[in-house]
Amino acid sequence: MDLRLSDEQEAARRLARDFAEREIAPRVLDYQRTSSMPLDLVRHMAEIGLLGGMIPTEYGGSGMDHITFAVCQEEISRVDHSLGQVMANPSGMAGTALLRFGSEEQRQRFLVPMVRGEAFMGIGITEPHSGTDAARVETRAVRQGDHYALNGTKVFVSFSDLAASFVTFATTDPAAGNGGVSALIVERGLPGFATRRFRDVMFSQVTARGELSFQDCLVPADNVLGSEGQGFRVMTSAINHGRLSVASRMTGLAQGCLDAALRYARERIVFGQPIGRFQLVQGMLADMLIGVRTSRLLYLELGWLLDQGKTRLAMESAAAKLYASDVAFRVATNAVQIHGAYGLTAEYGLERRFRDAKAYQIGEGNNEFLRQLVAEFALGFRGRSGVSGEGSGAT
Secondary structure (H helix, E strand, O other), X not given: OOOOOOHHHHHHHHHHHHHHHHHHOOOHHHHHHOOOOOHHHHHHHHHOOOOOOOOOHHHOOOOOOHHHHHHHHHHHHHHOHHHHHHHHHHHOHHHHHHHHHOOHHHHHHHHHHHHOOOOOEEEEOOEOOEOOOOOOOOOEEEEEOOEEXXXXXXXXXXXXXXXXXXXEEEEOOHHHHHHHEEEEEEEOOOOXXXXXXXXXXXXXXXXXXXXXXXXEEEEEHHHEEOOOOOHXXXXXXXXXXXXXXXXXXXXXXXXXXXXXXXXXXXXOEEOOEEHHHOHHHHHHHHHHHHHHHHHHHHHHHHHHHHHOOOOOOHHHHHHHHHHHHHHHHHHHHHHHHHHHHHHHOHHHOHHHHHHHHHHOOOOOOOHHHHHHHHHHHHHOOOOOOXXXXXXXXXX
16 A cells, blocks of 8 residues: 555645645634635635545546545645535535435536535534434425425534535435435425524534424425435445545644644743743644644545545544544644643634534544444454444534
8 A cells, every 4th residue: 555645646735735825824714703604715716626526527526536635635624624624515425425326417406516616515414312323313204296395403514504405314214214214405495494503612613503494394306315215325325435534634633733833832932942842842742743644644544445446444434533533632632732821812723623623523423433333343243334324413
């Protein structure tokens, strides 16, 4: 396994880094303070090919391989994880679901605008009584002629007040278990469909997480992804890609914290010398550096395996995601500590990274469950089915 970047991959990485440093860094504090999505930056990302990610060129995408996509996400997330998440929207669960299960009409109608930066799509998985157990779907969809009557609630949905449409999972046949779950595309503005944005939560407010509620919402039958009863397959098919995305973004977030801590440890003078001369600070910095580099190796390995066409990677994707998010939280914590009181201020960007890192120890499969999953694979209690049966509302 050779994890060295090719010339093309390195060129894409440099493009992403240059964009992040020139375009995002000067503005990130302003749009984070106002909790507003910088739509002009999103469109610029689309114009230079970063938003197209792994989507094929026939749908306006960049046709990136998994490693190229991941290293570009790391570079964007090093400056701002929120726009790293935006980059994941077309190539994450929403785009992957449309690509694998959508009709040609659905791809043209919903996927192409996402790649162009003209629209967002949210994913409604988590419910008030279920999160990690994503197969326990209480939202119901009942066929009524050429529509489905949809009733239920989804929570912690990204792009809740930005997305034009949402892939929502609902039970269409309660007696069929996982086989009775269907995926429906719910468009904003349908009668009986409402969204509510969550405020004052430990998430970035830029990507606007919130609640979806359905009260006898009539969804056209043509908006079913795949066929009725395929919803659980739609949900689980993108787990490996989703966790690759989270792992690379958390690695980028951690790298940004490490960069800031190293810079501050050189510049901050206490007792007549830089604080980087003190052994305790050096110990924290060494652990931070090792964690970031190891996190990067895990996501590169996962990307390499996906590029080889491997699909049964539930253990590898779980390990990459949980390790990267744990490292990101530890690195963010240490970076705040090294900065002292300045680390608590928005100006230095560390409290924002701290909040995002904590959120992703829970989102995309909470880390306690993922540790159990990895251990059960190692013990031989689970086979390599490639479907682990868990999910999350944060993607």
